[in-house]
Structures are given as C-alpha cells and as structure tokens.
Amino acid sequence: MRFSFSNEQEEFRSSVRRALEARSPTTEVRKQMATEAGFDREGWKKLNQELGLTAIHIPEAYDGAGFGFGELGIVLEEMGRNLLCAPFFSTAVLATTAILNAGTDEQKKALLPKIAAGEITATLAFSEDSGLNDAASVAMTATPSGAGWKLDGAKSFVLDGQTADLIVVLARKPGSKGEDGLSFFTVDAKAAGLGRTPLKTMDETRKMARLTFKGVDAKLLGAEGGAAAPFAKTMQQIIVCLANEMVGGAERLREDALEYVKMRMQFGRSIASFQTTKNKAADMLVDVEMAKSAAYYAAAALDENDDDLPAVASLAKATAAEAYLQTAIHAVQMHGGIGFTWDNDTHLWFKRAKSSEILFGDANHHRELMMKNWKH
Amino acid sequence: MTEQTSEHTEDSVRADVRAWLKDNWDPALGLVEWRLKLCDSGWGAPHWPKEWYGRGLPVKFNTVVDEEFARIGAVGVAKAGIRTLAAATILAHGTDFHKQKFLKRILTGEDTWCQLFSEPGSGSDMAGAVTRADKQGNKWIINGQKVWTTSAHKAQWGLLLARANWDVAKHKGLAYFILDMKQPGVQVHPLKQMNYHASFNQVFFTDAVVEPEMMVCDVGDGWTVATTTLMHERRGADGLRTWAQATNRQGRIYDEERAEIATTMAPYTWYPQRAGRVDLVMKRAEETGKINDPVIRQEIAKLLCMSKSSEWTARRARAAQNLGRPQGPEGSLGKLASSHVARQAARVHTYLTGSDALLSGKDSPMDGVIAEILVSVPATSIAGGTDEIQRNIISERVLKMPKEPSVDTNKPFKDVPRNIVSS
Numbered sequence: 001m002r003f004s005f006s007n008e009q010e011e012f013r014s015s016v017r018r019a020l021e022a023r024s025p026t027t028e029v030r031k032q033m034a035t036e037a038g039f040d041r042e043g044w045k046k047l048n049q050e051l052g053l054t055a056i057h058i059p060e061a062y063d064g065a066g067f068g069f070g071e072l073g074i075v076l077e078e079m080g081r082n083l084l085c086a087p088f089f090s091t092a093v094l095a096t097t098a099i100l101n102a103g104t105d106e107q108k109k110a111l112l113p114k115i116a117a118g119e120i121t122a123t124l125a126f127s128e129d130s131g132l133n134d135a136a137s138v139a140m141t142a143t144p145s146g147a148g149w150k151l152d153g154a155k156s157f158v159l160d161g162q163t164a165d166l167i168v169v170l171a172r173k174p175g176s177k178g179e180d181g182l183s184f185f186t187v188d189a190k191a192a193g194l195g196r197t198p199l200k201t202m203d204e205t206r207k208m209a210r211l212t213f214k215g216v217d218a219k220l221l222g223a224e225g226g227a228a229a230p231f232a233k234t235m236q237q238i239i240v241c242l243a244n245e246m247v248g249g250a251e252r253l254r255e256d257a258l259e260y261v262k263m264r265m266q267f268g269r270s271i272a273s274f275q276t277t278k279n280k281a282a283d284m285l286v287d288v289e290m291a292k293s294a295a296y297y298a299a300a301a302l303d304e305n306d307d308d309l310p311a312v313a314s315l316a317k318a319t320a321a322e323a324y325l326q327t328a329i330h331a332v333q334m335h336g337g338i339g340f341t342w343d344n345d346t347h348l349w350f351k352r353a354k355s356s357e358i359l360f361g362d363a364n365h366h367r368e369l370m371m372k373n374w375k376h
Numbered sequence: 377m378t379e380q381t382s383e384h385t386e387d388s389v390r391a392d393v394r395a396w397l398k399d400n401w402d403p404a405l406g407l408v409e410w411r412l413k414l415c416d417s418g419w420g421a422p423h424w425p426k427e428w429y430g431r432g433l434p435v436k437f438n439t440v441v442d443e444e445f446a447r448i449g450a451v452g453v454a455k456a457g458i459r460t461l462a463a464a465t466i467l468a469h470g471t472d473f474h475k476q477k478f479l480k481r482i483l484t485g486e487d488t489w490c491q492l493f494s495e496p497g498s499g500s501d502m503a504g505a506v507t508r509a510d511k512q513g514n515k516w517i518i519n520g521q522k523v524w525t526t527s528a529h530k531a532q533w534g535l536l537l538a539r540a541n542w543d544v545a546k547h548k549g550l551a552y553f554i555l556d557m558k559q560p561g562v563q564v565h566p567l568k569q570m571n572y573h574a575s576f577n578q579v580f581f582t583d584a585v586v587e588p589e590m591m592v593c594d595v596g597d598g599w600t601v602a603t604t605t606l607m608h609e610r611r612g613a614d615g616l617r618t619w620a621q622a623t624n625r626q627g628r629i630y631d632e633e634r635a636e637i638a639t640t641m642a643p644y645t646w647y648p649q650r651a652g653r654v655d656l657v658m659k660r661a662e663e664t665g666k667i668n669d670p671v672i673r674q675e676i677a678k679l680l681c682m683s684k685s686s687e688w689t690a691r692r693a694r695a696a697q698n699l700g701r702p703q704g705p706e707g708s709l710g711k712l713a714s715s716h717v718a719r720q721a722a723r724v725h726t727y728l729t730g731s732d733a734l735l736s737g738k739d740s741p742m743d744g745v746i747a748e749i750l751v752s753v754p755a756t757s758i759a760g761g762t763d764e765i766q767r768n769i770i771s772e773r774v775l776k777m778p779k780e781p782s783v784d785t786n787k788p789f790k791d792v793p794r795n796i797v798s799s
Contacts, residue, residue, distance in 0.1 A: 003695035273778040278771035290685035297688045367677035
C-alpha cells in the first residue's frame with residue numbers, strides 16, 4: 001500500500017492550492033453561496049479547464065487525464081480546504097464514478113469527454129425523500145417507452161441538482177424490491193416533466209435540490225436491472241472522496257484556529273500560551289492527522305483495488321466525520337465570541353463539517369457498515 | 377560518524393554482509409564468543425563508527441543487514457533494554473575511556489544497564505531532580521532516591537542524573553554519571569504496581585561513590601546529555617514491544633539467546649495488555665456473542681477506526697522518513713494516539729466481558745489476560761511521558777505555541793519550591 005505522496009503529486013497539490021487560494025477566497029465563497037446556483041458558471045468553467053480538474057480520474061480513452069483516486073483525493077482535499085463553490089463533487093465524483101462503474105464503453109465515450117472537457121456539469125440522484133442512501137430504499141420507477149424509458153417519482157438531497165446539465169438517476173422496475181430491478185439512467189436537465197426545486201441548505205456552500213419526475217424521458221445507463229453492484233462500488237468511491245474533501249476542511253479549520261489563538265491576547269498574554277488551549281490544539285492535530293491517514297489509505301486502497309475496501313471506505317468516512325466536526329467545535333470555541341459571529345469565517349467550515357458528517361451516511365451508519373464488511 | 381553513502385548501495389551492503397555471514401556464522405559458538413566476532417567485524421552495529429565496533433554505514437542500511445541475519449537465523453548483538461540507550465549516550469557524549477570500557481560489553485550483552493532519571497519528586501519535571509552529587513576529594517558522593525528503574529536489580533551500570541550545583545538554575549546544575557550499581561551505597565527495592573507486577577524498582581543511594589572518570593560531562597551539561605538518552609528512549613519505545621521474538625531453533629547459541637531474552641523481557645510481560653490488546657477484540661466479540669449487540673458493535677468499530685488510523689499514521693511517518701523528507705506532524709502523535717487506542721480497547725473488553733470482568737487471575741477470562749488489560753491500560757498514558765506532556769511537546773514543538781510562563785527556570789534551584797520527599 002502507498003503511504004506517501006510522490007513528488008509529482010505534492011507539486012500537483014501545490015499548484016491546485018495556489019489556484020484555489022487565488023480564485024476562492026472566503027469573500028468569493030460568501031458571494032457564491034448567497035446565489036441560488038451556488039457557483040459562477042463561467043468562472044468555474046475557466047478554472048476547471050485551466051487545471052483540467054474534472055478530467056483527473058477519467059481514463060485517457062475518454063479524453064481524461066487517466067489519474068487515480070490518489071490525485072482525485074488531492075484535488076478534493078484542496079477544495080475542502082478552500083471551500084470552493086463549484087459543482088465538482090457532483091460532476092467529477094458522483095456522476096463520473098457512476099458512469100464509469102455502470103456505463104457501456106459506448107456510453108462512456110458519449111458522456112465522459114464532455115465532462116472531462118468541462119462542457120457540462122452533472123450529478124447523481126439516488127436518495128429520495130427518506131434521505132436514505134441505500135439502493136433498497138429507491139422507489140422511483142422506470143418503464144420502457146419506445147426506444148427509451150420514462151421515469152416517475154421524486155429524488156431529493158441531489159447535490160447541485162438545480163444546475164446540473166446531466167442527471168444520472170437510480171430507478172427501479174415497477175414491482176421490484178431490494179437490490180433487484182435497479183437500473184441507472186441518464187436524463188437531460190431540459191427534459192419535459194422534470195421539476196427542480198432548490199432546497200434551502202444549512203451548509204450554503206453545498207447546494208441541493210429536490211427533483212420530480214413525471215414521465216421524464218431517460219436513457220438506460222449500463223445493464224437493465226444491473227445497477228446494484230455498480231451503485232455499491234460508486235458509494236464506496238464517493239465516501240472515500242468525501243473523506244478526502246473533509247480532511248482538507250478540517251486541516252484548514254485547525255490551522256486558522258491555531259493562528260487566531262496565537263494572536264489573541266487575554267490576561268496579558270497570548271491565549272496560545274495557556275495549557276488548556278495548547279492541549280486542545282494538540283488533540284486537534286491528532287484527530288486531523290489520524291483522519292488524513294485513513295482518508296489517504298482508503299484512496300490508495302481504491303487505486304489498488306484492495307480486498308478490505310468496503311470496510312476501509314466506511315472507516316475513512318466515519319473517522320473523517322468525527323474528526324471534522326470535533327475540529328469545527330474546537331475551532332469555534334477557540335475563537336470565543338467572535339467565532340459565533342457571521343462575519344468570522346469559522347462557521348462556513350463548521351457548516352461544511354456538519355453537512356459532510358451527514359451526507360452519504362453518518363458515522364454510526366458507516367461504523368455499522370464497516371463491522372458488516374470487516375474481514376478477520 | 378563516518379558516512380560512506382557514495383560507496384555503498386543496498387545491493388553492495390547485502391552482498392558484503394551475506395559473504396561475511398557465510399564465512400563466519402556458526403550456531404555452535406557461544407553467544408558472547410559470536411558477538412565478539414560481530415564487534416570485530418562491525419556487522420553487529422553497522423551504523424556505528426568504524427573505530428567503535430561499527431562499519432560507519434548510514435543507518436538506512438540496518439534493515440538490509442537485519443534481513444540477511446534473519447534469512448539464515450544468525451543471532452545479532454544484544455539490542456534490548458536500557459543498554460541501547462547507554463550505548464547511544466556514550467557514543468554521543470562519552471569519553472574514549474567510556475567507549476573503550478563499555479561499548480563492546482553492551483553489544484555482547486555481558487553488561488546490563490539501568491536509567492536513573494525519575495525521582496519520587498520529579499516525574500514529568502525530570503530536570504527537577506534532587507538526588508545530590510557532592511564532590512569529596514576527586515570522587516563524587518551520591519545521596520538520594522530514584523524510581524521507575526527498569527532492571528535495576530540486574531544492572532551492573534546505571535545512567536545517573538544528579539544535582540551537583542544548587543546555586544544555579546534548575547537545568548544548569550545537573551551532572552550525568554555512570555554509576556557502578558554493585559556497591560554498598562546502592563540499594564534496590566521492587567516497586568509493586570496496581571496490576572500486581574513489579575517491573576520497576578526504587579533505587580536508594582546512601583553515600584554511593586562515583587569515580588571521577590565516570591562523569592560523562594561537566595556539571596551543567598547533564599541535562600543536555602539526558603536529553604540524548606530520552607530522545608533515544610522515545611525513538612525506541614515502539615521497538616521494545618516487538619523485539620525479542622525468541623526462535624525455536626536448536627543449538628547452544630540459541631539457548632543462550634533465549635535465556636537472555638527471557639531475562640531482558642521479564643519486566644515487559646504485561647506490556648501487550650497495557651496497549652489494550654486490540655488483536656483479541658474480534659475473537660472475543662464472537663466467542664461472547666456480543667458481536668451481535670448493536671451498541672457494542674459501535675464501540676468495537678470506534679476502536680478499529682482509532683487503531684487503524686493510528687497504524688496508518690505511523691506508516692505515513694515512516695514512509696516520509698524513508699524518502700528522506702523532513703518529519704511532518706504525523707511523526708509526533710503516536711504516543712498520544714496509543715493512549716486513546718488503549719483506553720477504548722479497555723472499554724470494549726469490559727463490554728465484551730460483562731460480569732466476568734469483575735474477576736481476576738487464572739479463573740477469570742483468558743487466564744487473567746482480560747483482567748490484566750483492565751488494570752494495566754492506565755500506564756499507557758503515563759509511562760514514557762504523560763499524555764499532558766505529549767500535548768505540551770506537540771503544541772510547543774510542532775505547533776510552535778508559546779510555553780507557559782516559567783516560575784522555576786530563572787532562579788537558583790535551592791530557592792525553587794519542591795516536594796518534600798527525599799534528601
């Protein structure tokens with residue numbers, strides 16, 4: 001297993017970080033999060049095409065850069081660090097992995113080059129109003145219609161669902177149950193019968209929508225009735241990707257809180273000189289570094305197709321969830337009163353920590369999954 | 377230390393050690409007899425200087441040499457115990473006389489050492505030692521008490537930190553000596569622990585004598601030398617638990633090595649339990665049927681998350697080190713992480729064991745191993761630097777946070793308030 005990043009990867013990280021620091025200061029984050037779309041389409045297109053971000057882990061056969069989850073993880077960690085407001089996770093992680101895992105070669109050739117080139121944004125819609133993340137809870141139906149299919153039902157908590165150009169949807173054959181009868185479909189955002197309602201999100205940097213489907217035209221993606229396995233694989237990849245994004249945010253919170261306590265004077269001395277503050281800062285470092293180790297390990301495990309993967313993926317998500325939120329709680333506390341104000345930036349990451357904790361299953365959920373999948 | 381990086385490669389070192397072992401390894405030799413050959417050839421401590429029983433090779437080649445020894449089952453030099461700290465300290469700060477007198481007998485295992493640093497009145501604040509060193513004629517006379525001294529009852533020699541000047545500040549008045557443990561002025565008593573073991577000793581000095589040539593440094597530099605010893609202790613802390621895998625091989629040299637290992641490792645039999653025995657958890661969960669309890673499953677999963685993340689953090693630190701990169705923060709967290717793991721493991725073992733966890737000894741689960749875990753884990757967050765001290769080290773050295781204002785470092789030590797325990 002790989003335990004360190006190569007020099008090339010470290011250089012890649014630096015260049016992504018420099019670009020994001022320049023393009024996504026918190027003034028820009030605050031500006032974008034206040035909009036309904038949540039990002040600036042032209043600005044994102046430019047940044048994406050300059051750095052080739054959505055192409056990172058798309059194979060070269062589909063006009064991508066052909067890198068692995070290690071490199072994708074680096075991009076996500078840096079985005080988590082800078083709270084970049086862009087439909088990257090929805091496009092490059094959710095939709096792209098689903099297409100890679102489920103699609104036929106012909107479908108990949110049709111869809112992925114456009115994503116790699118940054119011409120379209122995309123997302124994956126699987127959760128419904130229950131908010132559950134498992135395949136069995138999918139109720140949306142797909143019925144054959146001429147050469148294609150019609151979708152009926154509702155999807156919710158869809159990341160960037162209000163802006164995505166292409167929506168990958170998980171739906172089932174009417175009357176089927178559990179993991180049977182599930183298929184992936186692709187839907188054009190302009191399709192008739194598709195309703196898109198933006199949801200007001202606690203974490204304003206992470207936009208979500210509820211999508212309603214009334215006889216919406218859809219194309220089958222991959223094998224009919226065969227989505228359960230590629231969906232399971234997609235979920236594993238998604239949570240590892242999210243864990244990597246999360247540790248980037250946690251690290252940033254930790255660094256900013258540390259910088260603040262070093263500067264803040266009370267009782268005639270820097271509050272960073274009080275042991276109670278120092279102990280907290282040390283604990284934060286332990287939490288964040290351990291979570292980073294788990295996230296990096298899981299990304300390497302994906303690249304190496306490790307046998308322990310399902311358990312390791314859940315371990316990384318559960319560990320990142322606990323570490324990010326705990327770091328956020330400490331970070332607000334270390335800022336004191338000012339940390340609870342709107343003008344201080346800490347709450348932006350606090351909310352991202354909270355949304356990431358819950359998204360795709362919380363720590364309890366993933367600990368249980370991890371136990372089910374643990375090999376011993 | 378002589379560096380010969382340009383002349384040596386992994387392959388050349390491997391070929392050299394393999395050729396030497398082919399010509400020299402003989403399991404019929406006595407342990408000391410064989411180790412003397414290792415000292416003469418330098419293959420016992422290849423990273424040591426050529427003039428002192430080593431080959432002046434970069435430390436990174438030790439793995440290759442160890443692999444070649446292991447491949448044919450060749451016995452190495454004595455590597456466990458305080459003797460390795462003594463060797464590191466003597467190599468860094470000792471005189472040629474010390475090197476001549478001690479290094480070879482450390483490698484052969486003929487001498488056993490102990491470390492006389494901690495005192496009843498100075499634990500975390502080790503520089504606050506009050507054991508006295510007073511000069512009489514050209515000799516030093518030692519009075520006072522040390523504690524937590526592993527293997528003191530077996531040791532020929534002790535690494536002693538003592539106060540020789542009370543009129544200067546805390547860190548400035550310390551001296552560092554090599555003390556002959558086998559003399560009338562030194563008394564050793566075992567110290568019984570809350571887990572029934574007595575792995576450590578209390579050592580009392582009543583006019584113990586140190587000859588002038590046994591002083592390692594000038595008065596005032598004792599703390600610097602002690603820091604060297606402590607640095608090697610922290611570095612080796614993890615190695616100690618995994619060391620000493622006695623082999624099943626037959627032959628005189630192996631019998632002698634097994635006996636040595638048994639003696640050296642005797643104080644550490646409970647150390648696996650101290651770390652929490654994460655390795656037993658899944659098996660116990662299945663045997664007890666608690667694997668099906670959803671609440672306990674969560675606790676087990678929390679433990680596995682911690683223990684795996686901690687293991688992978690250590691692997692990250694090692695990988696960075698192997699690439700020659702500067703140490704990142706991940707290298708400083710291991711000790712604190714191991715306390716978290718041990719505590720959570722003890723919690724899980726309690727849940728898994730239920731009422732049987734009320735029992736102790738042979739009639740309790742796993743011949744008392746579980747009971748021993750529950751009463752040994754508290755040592756993890758204290759021994760070798762408490763969690764509180766670890767947090768200070770991390771916050772001050774890694775995070776560059778300021779120290780607490782000091783009240784004891786800028787005045788003569790005799791004026792510093794201290795515990796009333798000895799001398």
